[in-house]
Amino acid sequence: AQSVTQPDIHITVSEGASLELRCNYSYGATPYLFWYVQSPGQGLQLLLKYFSGDTLVQGIKGFEAEFKRSQSSFNLRKPSVHWSDAAEYFCAVDYNDYKLSFGAGTTVTVRA
């Protein structure tokens, strides 16, 4: 079965430190990959997406993600976290059917 796994339920990081959120998917071919962010009680906002080409993609708010086909991964990174980055982050995958499958999400807490 096709699935999206975010292994980390909750991550706490100090302001100014780097952040990496993991995402793994199960699929034979290359899917279409997305990272969304959600503030409490709000809708989702797209951070970045990958369809093809350069495996390192840049997004909004200083985020980037790297697609690694050999590891079926699409990890999200930010070099220096700001307090406003505290939110829940979702990895999502389109398995070529115009629908998105979401991971369970990773909650990021930023400490001063």
Next chain:
Amino acid sequence: DGGITQSPKYLFRKEGQNVTLSCEQNLNHDAMYWYRQDPGQGLRLIYYSQIVNDFQKGDIAEGYSVSREKKESFPLTVTSAQKNPTAFYLCASSDLLAGVRDNEQFFGPGTRLTVL
């Protein structure tokens, strides 16, 4: 401004009652989606529609119904058959351009439904 609106933001319902959640978009998108979000489970697809007057069940359609009479509107009815309806409901839309795989979904602000 273009976007997706959902109303109401908070909704309370007594057990045994049907309730309809509104979703409207002015992005001229072809496809619309309904998701349910529960803590620790991410988003799960309830129904989706890629064209007016047509829609398909998602992964958790039981106890829900939808209609797509207009391109810009995709209301979701939570029926009394839904055993555990208390959740956060998100509506989304996307464009389906022929030959372009840009399936970015845009999300509304959500409706929190509580069954009393």
